[in-house]
Amino acid sequence: xxxxxxxxxxxxxxxxxxxxxxxxxxxxxxxxxxxxxxxxxxxxxxxxxxxxxxxxxxxxxxxxxxxxxxxxxxxxxxxxxxxxxxxxxxxxxxxxxxxxxxxxxxxxxxxxxxxxxxxxxxxxxxxxxxxxxxxxxxxxxxxxxxxxxxxxxxxxxxxxxxxxxxxxxxxxxxxxxxxxxxxxxxxxxxxxxxxxxxxxxxxxxxxxxxxxxxxxxxxxxxxxxxxxxxxxxxxxxxxxxxxxxxxxxxxxxxxxxxxxxxxxxxxxxxxxxxxxxxxxxxxxxxxxxxxxxxxxxxxxxxxxxxxxxxxxxxxxxxxxxxxxxxxxxxxxxxxxxxxxxxxxxxxxxxxxxxxxxxxxxxxxxxxxxxxxxxxxxxxxxxxxxxxxxxxxxxxxxxxxxxxxxxxxxxxxxxxxxxxxxxxxxxxxxxxxxxxxxxxxxxxxxxxxxxxxxxx
Numbered sequence: 001x002x003x004x005x006x007x008x009x010x011x012x013x014x015x016x017x018x019x020x021x022x023x024x025x026x027x028x029x030x031x032x033x034x035x036x037x038x039x040x041x042x043x044x045x046x047x048x049x050x051x052x053x054x055x056x057x058x059x060x061x062x063x064x065x066x067x068x069x070x071x072x073x074x075x076x077x078x079x080x081x082x083x084x085x086x087x088x089x090x091x092x093x094x095x096x097x098x099x100x101x102x103x104x105x106x107x108x109x110x111x112x113x114x115x116x117x118x119x120x121x122x123x124x125x126x127x128x129x130x131x132x133x134x135x136x137x138x139x140x141x142x143x144x145x146x147x148x149x150x151x152x153x154x155x156x157x158x159x160x161x162x163x164x165x166x167x168x169x170x171x172x173x174x175x176x177x178x179x180x181x182x183x184x185x186x187x188x189x190x191x192x193x194x195x196x197x198x199x200x201x202x203x204x205x206x207x208x209x210x211x212x213x214x215x216x217x218x219x220x221x222x223x224x225x226x227x228x229x230x231x232x233x234x235x236x237x238x239x240x241x242x243x244x245x246x247x248x249x250x251x252x253x254x255x256x257x258x259x260x261x262x263x264x265x266x267x268x269x270x271x272x273x274x275x276x277x278x279x280x281x282x283x284x285x286x287x288x289x290x291x292x293x294x295x296x297x298x299x300x301x302x303x304x305x306x307x308x309x310x311x312x313x314x315x316x317x318x319x320x321x322x323x324x325x326x327x328x329x330x331x332x333x334x335x336x337x338x339x340x341x342x343x344x345x346x347x348x349x350x351x352x353x354x355x356x357x358x359x360x361x362x363x364x365x366x367x368x369x370x371x372x373x374x375x376x377x378x379x380x381x382x383x384x385x386x387x388x389x390x391x392x393x394x395x396x397x398x399x400x401x402x403x404x405x406x407x408x409x410x411x412x413x414x415x416x417x418x419x420x421x422x423x424x425x426x427x428x429x430x431x432x433x434x435x436x437x438x439x440x441x442x443x444x445x446x447x448x449x450x451x452x453x454x455x
């Protein structure tokens with residue numbers, strides 16, 4: 001049985017996601033598709049536009065067979081920890097044979113070489129990374145510079161192209177096989193000295209992290225990159241064949257002043273119908289709750305920033321002592337979540353890091369929690385297709401983690417430590433419900449009352 005796994009947010013589900021599922025099923029000759037999906041908060045440090053069960057239903061209506069929730073601790077983490085959590089979750093099922101993911105390039109050979117360097121971290125790479133960080137670069141920028149330095153540190157890497165490589169080797173008297181065995185030389189040639197572009201693409205970053213995690217876990221899952229088509233990750237243009245989830249969220253936010261008044265917005269409705277599969281679009285158009293954005297949590301965040309001391313602020317995930325002191329110094333400038341992120345970001349502190357920190361503050365996720373809980377320790381089922389009964393039977397037989405279908409039973413199936421990890425999922429839903437209540441909606445059920453989806 002071939003089972004393809006996908007790590008996703010579906011925020012919301014669009015035509016590109018449906019294309020990815022279809023294509024991966026064909027390439028992998030997959031019998032089933034398992035999704036590891038973020039819950040009510042996502043990796044960029046923000047609430048999901050729609051609550052998790054509605055997004056899981058979109059996936060199930062559009063080709064997925066089983067949707068598992070990626071625990072909140074990992075769903076709101078950096079790219080490295082997000083990838084590790086997702087890969088580990090799928091690997092722990094014992095049934096996933098392939099990992100499918102989108103990337104701005106589908107050269108698995110080159111992506112794997114980059115992942116190997118980042119995983120093994122040769123001394124010259126580490127030295128260059130620390131030097132760049134000390135110069136004030138953000139971590140993503142410092143990592144790119146360190147990798148470039150490592151790849152082009154030898155005279156061969158900077159002077160030899162793939163076309164004249166053999167000729168130069170013969171003229172120099174050096175051994176061709178020796179030079180070809182050096183990973184930095186190979187990577188330099190194959191990348192066309194375009195590593196900056198490769199590492200600046202969001203999906204490439206995650207693809208590399210997925211490959212790193214597969215290696216670290218010694219997983220037998222086969223990686224299958226799919227070349228991203230259509231809009232870029234942050235492209236706000238709508239109307240393309242495969243527009244981005246960002247474009248859809250942006251379109252709704254800018255044009256829907258009255259929640260769910262789609263019938264009065266024919267242009268908006270038409271744009272959504274062209275950007276999303278019919279089944280997913282119907283779920284969005286009939287969504288019964290207000291859509292949520294970062295600024296809907298501004299009051300809660302402002303209160304936390306006003307009442308916490310430097311030690312508390314420095315302890316949260318993605319924080320530091322220097323950043324905590326700066327937040328306290330500038331907190332009187334706070335107006336909204338988004339505006340404060342824009343105000344506080346610097347050359348070495350990105351908007352996304354700040355937003356993730358703010359999410360961690362509200363969810364009470366500390367840096368030490370990532371040391372304590374390094375991998376997911378349960379499988380939370382959000383929904384499944386009725387036709388996937390053989391898949392569920394195989395999951396129960398081969399998974400090495402407890403399977404949660406009813407939160408009310410967690411005390412019976414999860415250890416005390418596993419329950420602590422699960423508690424963040426519960427807190428995330430409660431926090432999401434608070435923001436909905438502030439917009440006049442109290443209809444969203446908590447996790448104990450929500451029934452698993454069975455389509």
